[in-house]
Amino acid sequence: MRIDLHAHSSVSDGTEPPAEVVSRAAAAGLDVLALTDHDTVAGTAAAAAAVPPGFTLVPGMELSCLHEGAGVHLLAYLFDPDHPELAAELRRVRDDRTVRARTMVERLRELGLDVTWDRVRAIAGVADDAGRAAGNVVGRPHIARAIVEAGGASDVPDAFDRWIGTGRPGFVARYAIDALRAVRLVRAAGGVCAVAHPARGERGDGAAPTALIEEMAEAGLGGLEADHPSHDAEEAAYWRGVAKRLDLAVTGSSDDHGELTGHRLGCRTTAPEEYARLIEPATGAVPITTG
Template sequence: MAPGTSPVPPIGEADLHVHSTVSDGTVAPADLLAEAAEAGIPAIALTDHDSTAGWAEASAAVPGTGVALIPGMELSTREGFTSVHLLAYLIDPLNEALLAETARIRESRLTRAEEIVRRISTDYDLTWDDVLAQAAEGATIGRPHIADALVARGHVADRSAAFAGILHHSSVYAQPHYAPDPLTAVRLVRAAGGVPVLAHPGTRGVERLLPEERLARLVDAGLFGLEVDHPENRAAAKPRLRQLADRFGLVVTGSSDYHGAGKQNRLGEHRTPPEIVARIVAEATGSQPVLP
């Protein structure tokens, strides 16, 4: 907590991984607060990809909902050829180093998306305007918007089908984008006063977890937790993740990774206990939750 600030009152349990139309969700930031209120969720973290652009709208929607907002971001990183995501809670949104890095990531995402569409258009009727039509103004455009454009054109049934085929990472249309390595990202988040938690680290199964020696380096740099209770973490990986959390003194979080209609994940289907939420808030110096 920043020096001179008062302790934050207890927030309750929280869904610590939620996306809006600022990145690849289908629900506007303000409407996420209304949905959380209807679902009886005490708090949510807005964690759009590489962007804090939804914070202001979400914060303004908090009063009267009974739902607390934990401002955050999901930062793109890359370990070799593997994409690794880092949840960054309560960062300083004006931190210059983090702003520069996220701007670089978003620009690379944009040029990557344009190249993917160019490649796809050689075999399918798809244009860049089709993709833009699927994104909210100012959104960080990425593969989910291309997937939505493919659905709208009738080339695939839904986002899942697009990612299983045309947009699969091994597809001939695939194209990587720039992202820092996880160690650099953890250091950036800490320097911005934020609290870094490794997002859905078990989606590829127990045999594809981040190597223990690499995890140890992230912990030394300031990694605070592992997102274990996530709908896409494989069941066999969760016990090992809990063991690693115990060994390295990391907190274990739970969240939905809600994207509205963009995924089948349900808002609040996994949540983080109040005592862990309180530890994350107490650890942060970059910003504070917005209370109802």
């Protein structure tokens, strides 16, 4: 069984619609895929409708968190999306993403780049405020693509390095949930969670502090994404060791964003026994399968 627990669609910062992500996953030989768009589950219904016989979709999201000012990403799975406190936090996070993105566009225009909010919104697939409110999110990769189109960078990584990475001239901070509180919220909503790419952090941030992972484990964290395309062998081994010491599941995932990451679904996978161990406590939702 081949299991990939981290992938994005065009509902957040991937390049393909949710249904196409599921189709590509099946074509890549995967048996289980978690759709983990940033701070939203808006793509779950469309992805579920595309699940082929014998395939399993795990509803999830990648939740934006902070710890002492640094970004930490939490992969949350099988939670109740209607849980009042979690749903309220997600609305706040998504709303602030939009405010932040508009502010960044204004700052970039002041810096001389011909980037417009209408173009960023179009790249993100958000037609209007109603579309945003439905759960779609605007992120920095959408702005980066607009920068490239405007001739301000050679590609998306270059746009981050020049303009919108942490500390760069177009960067604007945004609201995110405290990492420990996020774990507790997901667990209260019946979900389970794993820290995403702990050796990488967010763009411009370093690795997640091991002391923080220890606190998150005490709060209910279930796993660590040790096997990630951005981790080298030494980093993967280190985080596997941390997971073993803290009795956490070890996950492996592609963190696929479609064209932006070279269509790499299945390039890292999670062992079936680790997957079963991770999701066993979940009560908020169930994996979606057909046939």
